[in-house]
Amino acid sequence: DIVKLCRENKIMAEGGASGANSAVCYRLGITACAPIGGKFLFERFLSEGRKGWPDIDIDLPSGDRRERVIQEVYQRYGKHGAAMTANVITYRGRSAAREIGKALNFQNDILDRFSALFANGDFPHTMGLAAQIEQAGLPAEHPRMPAFVSLYRSIYGLPRHLGQHSGGMIICQGALSSVVPLENASMPGRVVAQWDKDDCEDLGIIKVDLLGLGMMSVLQDAIELTSQRGHPVDIAKIPQDDPKTYELMQNADTIGVFQIESRAQMATLPRMKPKNFYDVVIEVAIIRPGPIQGHLMHPYLARRSGKEPVTYYHDDLKPVLERTLGVPLFQEQMLKIAMVMADFTGSEAEELRRALSFHRSQERMQKVEVKLRAALERKKIAPKTIEEIIKAIGSFALYGFPESHAISFALLAYASAYLKVHYAPEFYASLLNNQPMGFYSPATIIKDGRRRGVRFRPVCAMRSEWFCTIELDESIRLGFCVVQGLRSEAAHQLTAEREEEPFLSLAHLKSRVGLNKNELRRLAEIGALNCFADHRRDALWEAERLQPEQDLFALNDAPREKSPLQPMDASERLRADYEGMRLTTGPHPMALLRPHLPGIWRAIDLPRGREGQIVTIGGNVICRQRPGTAKGFVFISLEDETGISNAIVRPQLFEELRLVITQESFLKITGKLQTRENVFVVQAHHIERLESNDLAASESYDFH
DSSP states (O other): OHHHHHHHTTOOOEEEEGGGGOHHHHHTTSOSOOTTTTTOOGGGTOOTTOOSOOOEEEEEETTHHHHHHHHHHHHHHOTTTEEEEEEEEEOOHHHHHHHHHHHTTOOHHHHHHHHHHTTTOOOTTTSOHHHHHHHTTOOTTOTTHHHHHHHHHHHTTSEEEEEEEEEEEEEOSSOGGGTSOEEEOSSTTOEEEEEEHHHHHHTTOEEEEEEEEHHHHHHHHHHHHHHHTTOOOOGGGSOTTOHHHHHHHHTTOOTTOTTSOSHHHHHHHHHHOOOSHHHHHHHHHHSSHHHHHTTOHHHHHHHHTTSSOOOOSSGGGHHHHGGGTTOOOBHHHHHHHHHHHSOOOHHHHHHHHHHHSTTSOHHHHHHHHHHHHHHHHHTTOOHHHHHHHHHHHHHHHHHOBOHHHHHHHHHHHHHHHHHHHHOHHHHHHHHHHTOSOSSSOHHHHHHHHHHTTOOEEOOOTTTOOSSOEEOTTSOEEOOGGGSTTOOHHHHHHHHHHHHHSOOOSHHHHHHHSOOOHHHHHHHHHTTTTGGGSSSHHHHHHHHHHTOTTTOTTOOTTSOOOOOOSOOOOHHHHHHHHHHHHSOOSSOOHHHHHGGGOTTOBOGGGGGGSOTTOEEEEEEEEEEEEOOGGGTTOEEEEEEETTEEEEEEEOHHHHHHTHHHHHHOSEEEEEEEEEEETTEEEEEEEEEEEOOOTTOOOOOOEEOO
8 A cells, every 4th residue: 555655646655674575565566576587585484383474565656756655555444543753873983982971071172072072972992981081071080980980881772762763663453542652753643653663563463664865865856856847767667787887896986876886885886896786695794793893794705706615504505606606695595504504494594694683682682592503403504614604694783684675775775876977967866855864964965966067056046946957068056055144034035036027136136035144145145146256255245235224225226335345255155155055066176186186196186096005185174984893993084185095094093083084084195006907995094184275075974
């Protein structure tokens, strides 16, 4: 019913989770994955020992379209027949420190610095809690330090409050309120159950996850734009053997592409060299904690490139692991290994999967592992093989990706890459209209588009709409949606008035549109009023002169007074753009700094370097990451006017320079250049602040 509703309302919908393993779900159009052709494991969807209902996710475009579907479910089942499940929010690093700090009367600047320096709770194996709070400004000898550490450890992981699950909805034929307590959500029109999704599942209540994906909104908007512009695209019929799409992936030119745009994915793509759709499926799944923690990613890449022979744990597992070169990468393969090697039934394999789920208890996992080991020993499997199998399966306790889910995501990844290659204006306009999403800021997306030949025009009071649009010359006109501090109702009033009658002057605009003082100034500062003035400061002068409280009787056709102010220079325009829009259509900040940076390599120059050569790179920090699987290493991405360069920072160096690394917008990094299969990374030896003359910079995607 839900998928049918989406189709009737032209809303993209794709079924996922275990539902992708069901032929019935495939025939009903809930999922686009063919389970029989893909040799999926049906027991992943339904088995004799399963107590609850099958788990079906429906991925929807995020935003208004998804909310329409959620409201339709409420309308169909009634206010007391459907509810969002709760999410138990627990005390973690920053929240625990802040609550305890308030109770112990610590200064706010100490707590703020702790939050900034240790944004992701950090890594206890590289720095203890006492050392973290000491770096934030609280001396080790402070009389309340022991109380802080003790209380922090006591409340860590305890429930803090009930939140709303991102998409889980429970449905009941009768009165759901007679089964589970309900309450009105803070969001209008929503009802929330007071139990979390696991409790609801254990009770056998029907649950459907209506998940919002920003990329589905991008794809739907892009497809609608292609239709409006006379070259419609059917996403279900795009060719899956397009050479230019695979070339884009092989070159790691994937900023904005679903699932394969992260630094780790970009580092893997040139080694993976995807040549067909199943390669994309593997690429989506391989950069996950499960395969990385289980040391499965590098063996697969080595076998794929011919550097390592393809081997199997046991000859009987060749049919199970052949497609992935003997390396188990998917959850279904883990279950099939247990079924083939230990004679597990489908129900026992499903029990294994649930035990391996990250939210299940260690005790339950150990119980199933003992059972698996005993079954392997009964079949007289070699002890070495048993250990390899146990280790591989155990790694998926962290997070193993289902193959069916990887295929669903790969369809979206391929479609987004295809649109980026063949319909770039539509793709980039849709990407900007659906921010924030993904790894990269709008500023980086615009720079990436320009490197691919897409032209971007600034916001203009006479041309811009609310959303970014495509003009006749294929350029993208930025919309009012990118302007910080501009009310949507004011922008919509402006476009409506302009459509009714074009503005003759800034005075004419001001007399008809209810823009407040700050909105007028913001539009003038970013150049959106240059259509009425010679330059930005001229527009600012005119905007201030025409304030109604100062000039109530100004006529629309009054002669315009020329501004005595000088035009902004390039750095001033850049600062105004970043302050007003967090992006610019002008030059990259590094282009202005480049004449003063001798000896600093550009991103485009790194392929000319030698392995082991000492180089210095510099740029605007756009990403800082410290994955839990990286043993404390930090990955930094620097953007300059030619592209993105990447650096790896050792845990010890990060701790020494944590304040510089986490707080500075521009960095200069010196280190040894590592080159491997067209992937270029600098292993940092020295890091310092890059003198930027206080230039504005784009935001960084940090520690997510």
